[in-house]
Amino acid sequence: MLTETNVMDRYFLDCRCALLEVAAIMDRLPSSDAACAADERLRLLRQAIAILADPGAGPDRAERILHLMSDPIG
């Protein structure tokens, strides 16, 4: 089982790279575009980022984000 140190040692740079990619994509959004602000996909992305940033989250962030991005079942 990986320890916290192992995870950071092995995956910090990968994680940093992935976050920078996300940041860069968000930076490409025109800040003054009202349609963009109303885009459901953008709302989903911001909610997903909030899940990542949640300090109380358990080891289920990926699952929660997939649920967020899924069509409702009922």
Added chain:
Amino acid sequence: MYYIQPHYHGISRTTEDYERMAHAGVVAVAEPSFWAGFDRHHPQTFLDYFRQISEFEPTRAAQYGIRHFCWIAVNPKEAENVSLAREVIASMPAFLDRPTVLGIGEIGLNKNSANELKVFREQMELAIRCNQLVLIHTPHLRDKLKGTKLTLDLLRELRADPARVWIDHVEEHTIKAVLDAGYWAGMTLYPTTKMSTSRAVDMLERYGIDRLLVNSSADWGPSSPSTLYDCAMEYRRRGHTEQELIDVFHNNPVRFLRQNPKWDIGLLGLTTV
């Protein structure tokens, strides 16, 4: 290290992929029926495709020392055309006796439409009548959660034998329901989208390796057979033994596929001499 690539669409790949897989230690592939890249208009087109994957494609793989098996089905993407699908389904039993055909697949859902569900049901009923192994495709992206639930509901209604059903393309939000219901669960790896090699290893560690299969995406879009051995590398890097790797990447496909007696590749075990 020896691998089995249990879900591989060889007709969409060049021989370079077979060569690289052979170098990496892949000893066998199993090729499910899938979308041609365009919607077919005639039942005979499907039947010629079944001939291609059961007659010609094994010869291509054999040039690299790789055994080739296949599955036949009307794939979920083309299941929207119910009348065409029914004509194909009526001809499928004749192919089930071919020496490298392992079962019916990949069937399932793409957009969770009513027509897709009809064709899925009819192919499941055929599989149960003919005592065939089944490989099921769950939808990608936003359709996957609902599609997996619809799949499990249908299988429960038809009383499918879970041991003989492989539900593929599971992810973190669908894997538990599939495993808890007793089915085999497959994880399909992509280089840049959907399930990654690291996340697949997370799932292997979280749920244990029983009834879990790992396969590369290898189709018309961005995909690479090497994700299979990249995943093995990640598994090894996390401290798992060579026997554990063989159990996941060779023996688990054997355990599922040998339920069809045509599959004649056995389990491997490491011993020291």
